Amino acid sequence: MNFDIGIPLPALLSQLLLGLVNGAFYAMLSLGLAVIFGLLNVINFAHGALFMLGAVLAWAGMEYAGLNYWIMLLVSPLVVGMIGVVIEKSMLRWIYKLDHIYGLLLTLGITLVIEGVMRSAYGVSGLPYSPPDALQGATDLGFMMLPNYRAWVVGASVVVCLATWFTIEKTKLGAYLRAGTENPKIVEAFGVNVPLMVTLTYGFGVALAAFAGVLAAPVIQVSPLMGQNLIIVVFAVVVIGGMGSIMGSIVTGLALGVIEGLTKVFYPQASATVVFFIMVIVLMLRPAGLFGKEK
Amino acid sequence: MTANIPALEIKDLHAWYGESHILHGVDLTVNRGEVVTLLGRNGAGRTTTMRAIMGLTGARKGSIRINGNETIGLPTHKIAHYGIGYCPEERAIFSSLSCEENLLLPPVLKGARGGDTPGMSEAEIYEMFPNLRERKQSQGTRLSGGEQQMLAVGRILRTGANLLLLDEISEGLAPVIVQALARMILMLKKKGYTVVMVEQNFRFAAPLADRFYVMEHGAIVERFAASELQAKMPVLNELLGV
Amino acid sequence: MLQDSNRRGQVAVYGALLLAALLAPMLGAYPVFVLKVLCFALFACAFNLLIGYTGLLSFGHAAFFGGAGYVAGHAMKEWGLTPELGLLLGTAFAALTGLVMGALAIRRQGIYFSMITLALAQMLYFFCLQAPFTGGEDGIQGIPRGKLLGLLPLDSDLALYYVVLGIVVAAFALIVRTIHSPFGQILKAIKENEPRAVSLGYDVDRFKLVAFVLSAALSGLAGSLKALVLGFETLTDVHWSMSGAVILMTLVGGLGTLAGPIAGAFVVIALENKLGDLGAFLANVTGLAWFNTLGESVTMVTGVIFVICVLTFRRGIVGELIGLADQWKARRKPAAPLGSHLVDRG
Numbered sequence: 001m002n003f004d005i006g007i008p009l010p011a012l013l014s015q016l017l018l019g020l021v022n023g024a025f026y027a028m029l030s031l032g033l034a035v036i037f038g039l040l041n042v043i044n045f046a047h048g049a050l051f052m053l054g055a056v057l058a059w060a061g062m063e064y065a066g067l068n069y070w071i072m073l074l075v076s077p078l079v080v081g082m083i084g085v086v087i088e089k090s091m092l093r094w095i096y097k098l099d100h101i102y103g104l105l106l107t108l109g110i111t112l113v114i115e116g117v118m119r120s121a122y123g124v125s126g127l128p129y130s131p132p133d134a135l136q137g138a139t140d141l142g143f144m145m146l147p148n149y150r151a152w153v154v155g156a157s158v159v160v161c162l163a164t165w166f167t168i169e170k171t172k173l174g175a176y177l178r179a180g181t182e183n184p185k186i187v188e189a190f191g192v193n194v195p196l197m198v199t200l201t202y203g204f205g206v207a208l209a210a211f212a213g214v215l216a217a218p219v220i221q222v223s224p225l226m227g228q229n230l231i232i233v234v235f236a237v238v239v240i241g242g243m244g245s246i247m248g249s250i251v252t253g254l255a256l257g258v259i260e261g262l263t264k265v266f267y268p269q270a271s272a273t274v275v276f277f278i279m280v281i282v283l284m285l286r287p288a289g290l291f292g293k294e295k
Numbered sequence: 296m297t298a299n300i301p302a303l304e305i306k307d308l309h310a311w312y313g314e315s316h317i318l319h320g321v322d323l324t325v326n327r328g329e330v331v332t333l334l335g336r337n338g339a340g341r342t343t344t345m346r347a348i349m350g351l352t353g354a355r356k357g358s359i360r361i362n363g364n365e366t367i368g369l370p371t372h373k374i375a376h377y378g379i380g381y382c383p384e385e386r387a388i389f390s391s392l393s394c395e396e397n398l399l400l401p402p403v404l405k406g407a408r409g410g411d412t413p414g415m416s417e418a419e420i421y422e423m424f425p426n427l428r429e430r431k432q433s434q435g436t437r438l439s440g441g442e443q444q445m446l447a448v449g450r451i452l453r454t455g456a457n458l459l460l461l462d463e464i465s466e467g468l469a470p471v472i473v474q475a476l477a478r479m480i481l482m483l484k485k486k487g488y489t490v491v492m493v494e495q496n497f498r499f500a501a502p503l504a505d506r507f508y509v510m511e512h513g514a515i516v517e518r519f520a521a522s523e524l525q526a527k528m529p530v531l532n533e534l535l536g537v
Numbered sequence: 538m539l540q541d542s543n544r545r546g547q548v549a550v551y552g553a554l555l556l557a558a559l560l561a562p563m564l565g566a567y568p569v570f571v572l573k574v575l576c577f578a579l580f581a582c583a584f585n586l587l588i589g590y591t592g593l594l595s596f597g598h599a600a601f602f603g604g605a606g607y608v609a610g611h612a613m614k615e616w617g618l619t620p621e622l623g624l625l626l627g628t629a630f631a632a633l634t635g636l637v638m639g640a641l642a643i644r645r646q647g648i649y650f651s652m653i654t655l656a657l658a659q660m661l662y663f664f665c666l667q668a669p670f671t672g673g674e675d676g677i678q679g680i681p682r683g684k685l686l687g688l689l690p691l692d693s694d695l696a697l698y699y700v701v702l703g704i705v706v707a708a709f710a711l712i713v714r715t716i717h718s719p720f721g722q723i724l725k726a727i728k729e730n731e732p733r734a735v736s737l738g739y740d741v742d743r744f745k746l747v748a749f750v751l752s753a754a755l756s757g758l759a760g761s762l763k764a765l766v767l768g769f770e771t772l773t774d775v776h777w778s779m780s781g782a783v784i785l786m787t788l789v790g791g792l793g794t795l796a797g798p799i800a801g802a803f804v805v806i807a808l809e810n811k812l813g814d815l816g817a818f819l820a821n822v823t824g825l826a827w828f829n830t831l832g833e834s835v836t837m838v839t840g841v842i843f844v845i846c847v848l849t850f851r852r853g854i855v856g857e858l859i860g861l862a863d864q865w866k867a868r869r870k871p872a873a874p875l876g877s878h879l880v881d882r883g
Contacts, residue, residue, distance in 0.1 A: 113841055114832050235656055
């Protein structure tokens with residue numbers, strides 16, 4: 001096949017896959033942010049730091065306890081989820097009644113604490129983490145070499161996102177979450193323990209971020225700063241997608257990852273800022289976001 | 296004997312929204328199986344009283360006993376477990392849920408303390424409100440006003456609550472539907488439910504109630520039985536502009 | 538009457554601060570350090586105009602502070618502009634950037650507004666990272682102090698000190714004037730109850746934009762001044778952590794108070810410089826060696842201060858002081874006779 005765009009097909013597809021990988025992280029993180037924001041009305045600035053924590057725990061599990069990737073894929077989100085529960089119960093719940101800016105400031109503070117502690121402990125250079133043996137290497141698909149680990153990241157992320165979407169949109173548990181997002185007081189009046197639901201939702205949201213962190217550990221440098229720049233891009237993703245729909249957040253995240261990947265191929269200098277440019281355009285044409293419902 | 300314990304007993308209830316002191320010592324009692332109507336002008340504090348019972352206001356002070364249990368210090372999500380169901384004025388049908396999801400949302404509170412009426416089954420509710428069965432999959436807020444009202448009442452009947460707080464259920468509905476709601480309340484009464492109603496529509500409420508309370512400025516100013524209604528009309532005219 | 542006593546109190550406080558600032562070099566304070574604090578104090582006051590008085594939380598003010606610093610620094614170093622022109626250029630850049638950012642961000646409310654300012658500022662950060670004239674990781678070094686208006690050499694720390702002090706005081710006076718003006722009153726109304734302001738017929742978006750541009754311009758002035766004073770400009774000033782720093786200063790000092798940001802700037806910069814010493818002190822007192830590493834954990838300490846402030850210290854230093862002063866005044870006043878409030882009306 002001859003695409004005369006100056007880039008050989010395998011290279012293009014390889015970048016596309018990298019874009020999908022980033023898009024998968026954007027999707028999972030913006031999904032978690034949206035779910036938390038819907039129910040708690042708090043923008044969790046700490047999402048990036050907890051993503052990082054998930055990755056660092058994966059590394060630590062291997063380094064100190066010899067726990068392999070597959071175990072950490074389960075353990076890391078559980079641990080970070082529990083940390084999230086502690087954060088919600090000890091700090092977040094005091095600021096719900098306040099102006100929304102305090103939620104942002106509090107979670108910013110928590111971010112700095114987590115990053116600061118990790119920095120003192122591990123410095124800023126990366127901690128090495130290799131993909132598990134089962135996923136090393138690449139598969140020859142004929143038109144390109146498919147790196148196994150990256151394919152796994154995309155696959156696992158999409159499955160987890162879809163499972164989350166299904167749970168929220170199609171199950172009774174999800175009905176409680178959706179109703180609680182709309183009118184928590186009435187749901188409480190029905191006898192549902194909404195405060196508990198809120199705590200567990202925050203825990204789930206950050207566990208999702210930690211899961212993404214474990215997935216990211218072999219591909220992105222595990223360092224205390226890995227969540228920082230990512231979270232700002234995810235904010236832009238969220239503004240572009242709007243937080244009105246779960247599927248919207250997932251699709252927007254993946255799409256923007258792909259667009260970013262393509263930009264790296266054709267116009268590399270803009271790749272760090274292309275998502276922000278798109279945000280500007282969306283703001284001018286459709287301020288509520290692509291899938292947003294004006295709250 | 297449980298039959299003698301009032302379904303609802305409120306003594307000297309004060310309630311605030313933030314700094315605003317809305318209820319100034321409300322006293323009211325509702326016996327098992329009664330239908331009681333709370334009358335009063337807009338702003339008198341009727342809806343606030345209902346919300347205060349459910350713990351949906353700010354600070355509260357006084358005593359609220361539901362089926363014999365003191366609930367003044369309890370958080371909202373524990374109050375429903377004492378056998379009380381709340382149908383708010385705004386109906387609060389969830390737009391992100393289907394009609395069926397809305398109906399099934401409130402959990403069935405098995406062994407609701409003090410509640411000896413078993414919850415209605417889904418089938419029984421659809422029998423009472425056949426419209427809802429046809430509109431099962433529709434988005435909750437796509438239903439008509441009357442259908443949403445039926446949904447709002449239907450969903451609390453499933454929970455096992457035997458004390459129902461109904462806030463302005465006839466508001467904005469066509470006369471035919473209002474009549475259907477009146478028949479529903481009489482039927483619920485026959486089944487042993489206790490009903491407390493806030494109603495602006497005097498013609499709707501008057502024939503249904505066993506007793507009346509009138510509120511003004513956050514307190515009860517009049518109380519009388521249905522038999523005294525005619526005699527009290529002049530007073531009511533003055534208080535409510537009926 | 539109460540207003541007058543408040544006013545007198547305020548004038549007294551500012552008078553004392555001004556006196557202290559005027560005498561500082563005589564009293565042995567290191568002029569450049571005080572100037573650094575003053576620049577950040579101006580930055581924080583400009584930021585406070587937006588958050589404390591209009592209710593808008595911008596997360597991208599580093600773009601104005603650092604961006605203007607780059608522009609002013611480059612102008613003074615590469616183009617040889619005199620300081621006042623350099624400052625003007627920096628301020629103008631910040632105002633223009635503020636206009637663009639503000640126009641975009643104001644399209645959304647609340648949390649979205651904040652996220653948009655953050656994203657846009659991040660764009661500027663990446664631009665500064667990659668653009669040739671900013672010097673990348675090294676930044677712009679050796680910014681000359683030049684001659685003010687081509688006449689007054691600013692090489693001496695003392696000369697620079699009084700010139701910059703004059704500019705900062707003038708800018709601060711402008712902020713105070715703005716807050717007390719009708720324009721400022723409308724901003725307050727927007728902060729307290731925006732729907733009400735809209736229903737009263739005010740073009741709320743336009744007011745917000747003007748406030749945003751003013752805040753951006755003065756932040757730019759602060760950044761340009763800092764570039765002049767310190768003689769260099771780096772990426773730190775356009776990084777989002779600088780936006781976080783100015784938020785912290787305003788929060789610690791007291792949102793929505795006039796003097797709060799000044800106090801907050803002082804506290805945060807002093808803390809930054811002295812954290813190492815504080816750590817050593819705590820290590821000695823408690824015997825825990827870990828405290829010795831406090832100097833390197835600026836990030837963590839900043840975070841802890843944020844958390845504590847949001848949870849328990851929301852009024853900030855000046856806010857708490859004002860609260861205490863009000864309580865003290867209330868206790869001193871005898872109880873008003875019944876019905877006196879009816880007499881006073883009219």
